[in-house]
Amino acid sequence: MKKMIFTVGALMCGAMIYAQSNTSDVNQSGSGHSATVSQVGTVNNSDVDQMGTSNDADVDQSGATNNAITYQDGGSQSSSIDQSGERNTYRTTQFGTGNSSEASQTGNDNYAGPPTTTWGTYQSGNDNMSTTTVEGNSNGTATLQTGDNNTASISQVGDNNIAISQTSLNWGIQQNGDDNAAEITQIGDANTGSIEQQGNANDFDIDQTGDNNFAKSYQFGDRNLGGGASLNWGINQLGNNNDAINDQQGNDNNSGTLQWGDDNTSTIRQYGDGNIANGLSPLSYGTEQRGDNNNSDLLQEGNGNSGSTYQNGGQNQADTYQFGDGNSSSVSQLGTQNDSDVDQLGDGNSSSVSQDGTMNMSTVLQNGTMNMSTVSQTGTTHMSMVTQVGSSNTSMVTQSN
Numbered sequence: 001m002k003k004m005i006f007t008v009g010a011l012m013c014g015a016m017i018y019a020q021s022n023t024s025d026v027n028q029s030g031s032g033h034s035a036t037v038s039q040v041g042t043v044n045n046s047d048v049d050q051m052g053t054s055n056d057a058d059v060d061q062s063g064a065t066n067n068a069i070t071y072q073d074g075g076s077q078s079s080s081i082d083q084s085g086e087r088n089t090y091r092t093t094q095f096g097t098g099n100s101s102e103a104s105q106t107g108n109d110n111y112a113g114p115p116t117t118t119w120g121t122y123q124s125g126n127d128n129m130s131t132t133t134v135e136g137n138s139n140g141t142a143t144l145q146t147g148d149n150n151t152a153s154i155s156q157v158g159d160n161n162i163a164i165s166q167t168s169l170n171w172g173i174q175q176n177g178d179d180n181a182a183e184i185t186q187i188g189d190a191n192t193g194s195i196e197q198q199g200n201a202n203d204f205d206i207d208q209t210g211d212n213n214f215a216k217s218y219q220f221g222d223r224n225l226g227g228g229a230s231l232n233w234g235i236n237q238l239g240n241n242n243d244a245i246n247d248q249q250g251n252d253n254n255s256g257t258l259q260w261g262d263d264n265t266s267t268i269r270q271y272g273d274g275n276i277a278n279g280l281s282p283l284s285y286g287t288e289q290r291g292d293n294n295n296s297d298l299l300q301e302g303n304g305n306s307g308s309t310y311q312n313g314g315q316n317q318a319d320t321y322q323f324g325d326g327n328s329s330s331v332s333q334l335g336t337q338n339d340s341d342v343d344q345l346g347d348g349n350s351s352s353v354s355q356d357g358t359m360n361m362s363t364v365l366q367n368g369t370m371n372m373s374t375v376s377q378t379g380t381t382h383m384s385m386v387t388q389v390g391s392s393n394t395s396m397v398t399q400s401n
Contacts, residue, residue, distance in 0.1 A: 166194030256286035
């Protein structure tokens with residue numbers, strides 16, 4: 001059985017329809033509103049509340065025990081919820097003007113937000129747009145935008161993907177400033193992704209294809225970017241069981257992370273302004289790992305630092321820590337079980353490490369200003385340790401077989 005309610009230009013309207021245990025409730029106050037509700041199946045519930053002027057709501061549910069809630073207060077807002085399956089639930093709340101939200105859930109037991117549906121898509125400012133698409137089962141999404149002109153998109157295809165629970169308010173994609181753009185795409189099963197941006201004009205993208213991948217990113221300042229060659233997105237994991245965290249708190253920072261294999265771990269943390277974690281590796285990512293079981297930790301605290309890590313083989317370990325201003329570090333490892341540790345304290349230090357063979361190990365410590373270190377190892381079973389304390393020191397180590 002199919003039910004539909006269509007209401008336009010109501011000053012105060014309430015409607016309740018029961019058929020095959022489906023429930024639809026529409027309440028509108030203001031002028032120029034439009035509400036369309038279509039439900040096929042049993043025990044589906046739809047609640048539409050609209051206040052203000054010229055808001056539009058569309059609800060389409062087929063299946064059983066689905067729940068859709070739409071609340072719009074403002075002007076010229078549009079909301080669409082399309083759910084097919086069983087026990088899916090979604091809630092859309094929009095304040096302001098010109099906001100648009102479109103949600104679609106196809107499988108069973110999908111929920112919109114924390115903690116199992118408090119919200120899904122919450123937009124408080126003006127001209128925000130959010131798109132949510134879920135096809136599998138037991139997926140959890142969210143989206144919270146409070147500024148203006150924010151754009152967020154969540155797409156999950158497999159089962160048990162969770163885009164929530166890692167942000168401060170437990171939302172997947174949480175944007176509080178203006179002109180932020182965030183996108184999460186998860187195709188496999190049991191992936192976890194979260195994005196939180198509180199400043200203005202931030203841009204980020206999390207893309208995970210395999211299973212059991214974990215990614216979360218925080219950006220608190222202004223004009224921070226996710227990374228990548230075009231400097232507009234970060235964290236891309238295609239394999240399984242990969243773990244990546246990007247953390248930026250200052251202004252004008254950009255990060256990255258690209259992992260293709262399985263069981264890779266990458267952490268990028270930047271505190272300060274103008275720090276760059278990409279641009280030095282082949283695909284211009286900060287931390288790029290293609291093999292399996294690689295681990296990279298990149299920490300930059302200060303201003304104007306740049307660091308990049310590239311690992312091609314498997315079981316490589318690269319740690320880069322830079323404290324100060326204007327430091328630069330580049331690490332590239334292609335073999336297996338290469339180990340690099342770069343620590344730079346001070347200002348204007350520069351370090352470059354390249355290892356090609358197997359079982360290479362390099363440790364670089366520079367404490368002071370304007371120090372320069374270059375290490376290149378090509379053969380097998382090499383070891384290099386460079387320690388420079390003071391100013392304007394230069395070291396070059398080359399080993400090959």
